[in-house]
Amino acid sequence: MTKEQTFVAENNQLRQKLTSENEEFYSNLLLYVRTRSFIQDQEDIExxxxxxxxxLLDAQSDNVSAEQYFGRNAKQVADELLTQFPRSLTKFFKDILFILGIYLFFIALPSMASPHSALDIGTGILNGFYLVLAIFLIFRFLSNTIYEAASKKATNWQKNIKPTLLGILLIVPIFLIQFFxxxxxxITIGNRLGITIIVFWFVIGTILFVKQQDKKTWLPLVFFLLILGVLGIAQRLPGTIGSFLTxxxxxxxxxxIVLTASAFFLLGNFILAKKN
Amino acid sequence: MAQDISSQVLKGILQGVILMILNKKAEYGYGLSQEMNRYGLSSVPKGTIYPLLTAMEKRGFITGKRKASTLGPTRKYYYITATGKQEKDRFIQEWSQLQKSVNTLIKEESHD
Known part of the structure; x- marks a missing residue:
């Protein structure tokens, strides 16, 4: 575990000890700082x-609320704090590559499940770049609205409608790029090469999955991708199975099978979201 | 602008106060805030000390080390450095000068 991961794990554990009022105060600060520090060194921030x-927990045990201790101007303090941490260009490019990699992984594997259609790498890269931009915009929007939505005067528009509309507005172009x-x-991938690539992804996916601390969160996605991968291999197999699937x-x-797997994926995520 | 100057002045004073407290013994955030309260600074919102501590660490006035606290869990303790001690002395000198000037003015004001 890296130092950053250790800090995050300890934070998740300790946060549960806060009272609901203090937890709300701290979570706003946490979310604001995390969404604003996209290209800064996360170890120092965490x-x-x-x-x-x-x-804040010490103050709580002395019966002092988080707001009484920290002060009302949490946003201003967070802004001052953020100016103290240097921006890292290496971290910025690493993040972009990570998002692009994840995106290409997820669009390429489903494409592999249908061997007769060509894989459009250009669209994939275009959408990957758009996704990076969208994530930046979402982070910016979230950080701008945290203290607005947290205020007691916040309207339903500020709290729910605006974020939902913006979310839809940002997601739509992904489908537009993908379909139009x-x-x-x-590229069209031959049967043998196709199977090799899918197996290679399975190995990478298994390594990544084993490394995850919180395996439950990833289970629905892993199950879904596993079904797609198995289908991709089955269609490329010579003999009865391959011919049957045509x-x-x-x-x-x-x-x-794909629809059932999708239903399990959605249901699994719904159950997990409810539990959290 | 006036607010900026006043907040800069306050930060300078707070920095001096923190350096003087840390010169007595190393402290972590909450311990430092309690010491500040002991010296009558309870009205200062303690959130302000976090960006200040980070800035002071960057300037080399203090250094932070994680170690087990008296209560058990690992905390980040701040220690004053040699540069920090020089800065503290400079602050005390400036403050004394400023205090003398302001006190003279107050005395004259009360005589008028």
């Missing part, structure tokens, strides 16, 4: 956030 949390833009950078009955069976 260390500072943990330090503040520990002090085609680039010349398309028939109408085979394709219907495949569709039912």
């Amino acid at each position: 260390s500072k956030l943990l330090e503040i949390l520990q002090d 833009i085609t680039t010349p950078f398309q 028939t109408t009955t085979g394709q219907t069976t495949e569709l039912i």
